[in-house]
Amino acid sequence: MTSERERLMKVRARQKKRKPEFNRCDSHKKKKLSPSWRRPRGLHNKLRQQIAAKGKLVKAGYGSPRGVRGYHPCGMKEVLVKNPDDLKNAEGCAVRIAATVGMKKRDEIEAMAREMNLKVLNPTAGGD
Structure with missing residues (x-):
């Protein structure tokens, strides 16, 4: 930063x-x-x-301030993800998984985010 x-x-x-x-x-x-x-x-x-x-x-x-609008308090830009393809646009950002995403797709997104070293702001409660 x-x-x-x-x-x-x-x-x-x-x-x-x-x-x-x-x-x-x-x-x-x-x-x-x-x-x-x-x-x-x-x-x-x-x-x-x-x-x-x-x-x-x-x-x-x-x-x-305009320069930090839309940033999460951790200092990264926050991106809403609805499917695994959206992670391609989230390089170097904090990821928030949309509330409408089901458990199967949520697990996919979390696994891909782990591989890409992205921070998930609302991980599954179990958190494998």
Whole structure:
């Protein structure tokens, strides 16, 4: 990892510590609302009006530096793999196996990744 990328990773880590948790408005009040962010659109919505006590709105200033966007905290680019052929494009990257991949194909992908010395971010629980 280059020194510039290392510096940007440290900047990103510092920024993430200060970044607020962006939760959906009123998700703590209603069980049916998940906390995943949704933009507030109501006319009288206090979060949309940016009343300080109601939380922060998602804005561009909270993003990570462009040079390290899409990188895993280990310092490698993260690639989503759906089949063994996708590993050819993942040279020097950290690999995340898609959730829709079945066990048979997952075992194939993990074996190929081991041969290519790639890091699998979500290996099988048994982990042969």
